[in-house]
Amino acid sequence: MKVAQIIDTLSIWWKQNLRLGIKPAFFCLFAIALSLTFVINACSLGQNQSPKPLRVGITSWVGFDIALYAQPSHIFKQRGLEVEFVRFDNQQDSSRAVMQGRLDAAFVSLWDVMQVDPGNGKPVVLITTNISAGADGIVAKTGIKSLQELRAKRVGAKLGTVNHLILLEALKAHQIKPSEVQILDYSNEVAAQKIGTGEIDAAVLWEPMLGETAKSIKGNVIHTTKQVDSLVIDILMSSDNMMKAKKAELKQFMLAWFDVMHAVETLPTEVFNAVGKKLGQSGESFASDYAGLKKGDITLNKRMFAADGRLNSAKAEIVQLLQADPRHGRVIRQDVEIDPTLVNEAMAEWKS
Numbered sequence: 001m002k003v004a005q006i007i008d009t010l011s012i013w014w015k016q017n018l019r020l021g022i023k024p025a026f027f028c029l030f031a032i033a034l035s036l037t038f039v040i041n042a043c044s045l046g047q048n049q050s051p052k053p054l055r056v057g058i059t060s061w062v063g064f065d066i067a068l069y070a071q072p073s074h075i076f077k078q079r080g081l082e083v084e085f086v087r088f089d090n091q092q093d094s095s096r097a098v099m100q101g102r103l104d105a106a107f108v109s110l111w112d113v114m115q116v117d118p119g120n121g122k123p124v125v126l127i128t129t130n131i132s133a134g135a136d137g138i139v140a141k142t143g144i145k146s147l148q149e150l151r152a153k154r155v156g157a158k159l160g161t162v163n164h165l166i167l168l169e170a171l172k173a174h175q176i177k178p179s180e181v182q183i184l185d186y187s188n189e190v191a192a193q194k195i196g197t198g199e200i201d202a203a204v205l206w207e208p209m210l211g212e213t214a215k216s217i218k219g220n221v222i223h224t225t226k227q228v229d230s231l232v233i234d235i236l237m238s239s240d241n242m243m244k245a246k247k248a249e250l251k252q253f254m255l256a257w258f259d260v261m262h263a264v265e266t267l268p269t270e271v272f273n274a275v276g277k278k279l280g281q282s283g284e285s286f287a288s289d290y291a292g293l294k295k296g297d298i299t300l301n302k303r304m305f306a307a308d309g310r311l312n313s314a315k316a317e318i319v320q321l322l323q324a325d326p327r328h329g330r331v332i333r334q335d336v337e338i339d340p341t342l343v344n345e346a347m348a349e350w351k352s
Helices: 003-019 024-048 062-070 091-099 162-173 188-196 209-217 240-245 247-266 268-279 283-290 298-305 310-324 341-349
Strands: 054-058 083-087 105-109 123-132 136-140 154-156 182-184 202-206 220-224 233-239 293-295
Touching: 054 062, 054 091, 054 247, 062 083, 062 105, 062 123, 062 247, 062 268, 062 283, 062 293, 091 105, 091 123, 091 233, 123 240, 123 247, 123 298, 123 341, 136 162, 136 209, 154 188, 162 202, 162 310, 188 202, 188 209, 202 209, 209 220, 233 240, 233 247, 233 310, 240 247, 247 268, 247 341, 268 283, 298 310, 298 341
Parallel strands: 054 083, 054 105, 154 182, 154 202
Antiparallel strands: 105 233, 123 233, 123 293, 136 202, 136 220
């Protein structure tokens, strides 16, 4: 019943009861109670409306796969969400799908968002999911023991991808120009194969392939992201158009994410076993891979989204690195939005 109809009904009822001699004071109390009932019922109806389903892009990466725990633990259900994870082979494709309106959001790296193809609207950073802190690095063949020795050497890294970023930030940390290194445009798997056959001198890889490759070739891990305040920052991204259309659902997803992070802190074995089972690996193996990350909990996100926070400075540094080595051949986006409003609301509302 609409408010106007309620008022009309009460007005008629008021006049009728005055004729019957019912005291106004009694009627006022009754009217207030009746009005409150309507308000409460209206609010309940709004709260009980199920949010629209969310389609979220995801690639195989330990920092993203941790979100799978929200399904068997019923965290998504408790937050009133129906989430469909859509698997992609690479983050460029999932980012593009978001900008084309085929996904509501996607787990990607900030680096990839800075290069995503034009689409409908602007890309928006919603939340920081993790930062690499040892999970990525550079393995070199037996004779190379330091990053300084990479000058004029052949390094396998897929141009324009996070592997390229890992190499560039490592070179910058050691004051080596990108042009001083021969970059072979190889994917993770191909680079591991090529260094195994001796066709290249070093490869940029991530765990567990990084450690496994170093062991198999009896080589050396000469750099990991643990040695720097890494720009390998993974996020949940959406578009500004989708933010307007599904703001409520995206906020609930953020709250669910913080639920998962809390579970990692308080029930790590349960979380790692559950996710490992879904991925077909042991909980111990998944836990080992996840140990190389800074998890995207509320503490980290407060640091990242502060007015002078890490996301804004990282964005500027990524632009510099991309400009320093144009071999990636991609257009650098300057319109990536880092708006803390929604994540700040979620962090303020979240309770364990």
